Amino acid sequence: MRRIILSIDEPISKEKLVEMEDGLAAVKVGWPLILSIGVDGVNKLLTGLGLKKIFDLKLADIDNTMNLIVEKLKPMADAFIAHSFIGVRGSLGSLNLQGRELYLVLSMSHPGWNESFYPYLREVAMEVNPEGLVAPATRPSVIRKVREDFPTKVVISPGVGAQGAEPGDAICSGADYEIMGRAIYLSERPVEKLREITKKMEDRLYEC
Ligand code: C5P
Secondary structure, eight states: OOOEEEEEOSOOOHHHHHHHGGGOSEEEEEHHHHHHHHHHHHHHHHTTOOSEEEEEEEEOSOHHHHHHHHHHHGGGOSEEEEESTTOTTTTGGGOOOTTOEEEEEOSOOSTTOOGGGHHHHHHHHHHHOOSEEEOOTTOHHHHHHHHHHOTTSEEEEEOBSTTSBOTTHHHHTTOSEEEESHHHHTSSSHHHHHHHHHHHHHHHHHHO
């Protein structure tokens, strides 16, 4: 089973991406790539790829603003990531995703994140009932908690590689997919790097 989601935060050649396609579960794109190559550039890069396309814009606004963004990007998106702290009334509760999936951020992967937000974010996520949740590979205890609180949700987990978690750490703690960006796309040979990471992950999963 393919368990790696490639986070493309900097331009990458379409040729390389196509070569990696078989080893990936999905791609995740967000503001850095959109600002580098534009919406049309992102569209060209993603067109024809047989992978789920997750737009990580960390939507966090009133419903009208978020709906205008979704409307623009929906032709190329299969899923959107939003922040849960924005709450339900006037915001997530009226988000019109037009058939696209929603992933809510329950915790961030960087060192400065304040985990005491979690009870509130969990309450919002329970009410909104998204397809999936984002929880950090850098905090295995948080992934275990999210898995316990949301046994049936898809959990996707960033923080592997450049941010310190090892391939397989998050899945061993209960995540379904691991998100990796720089560890792959900044490598001199991204295609080989993906293979190497996949092998490491398989070995780790065998142990846990
Ligand atoms: O390059 P790297 O593997 O660190 O990329 C991780 C990606 O996941 C980035 O796009 C980052 O914005 C995103 N992300 C994260 N932590 C979260 C949610 C998203 O690192 N909690």
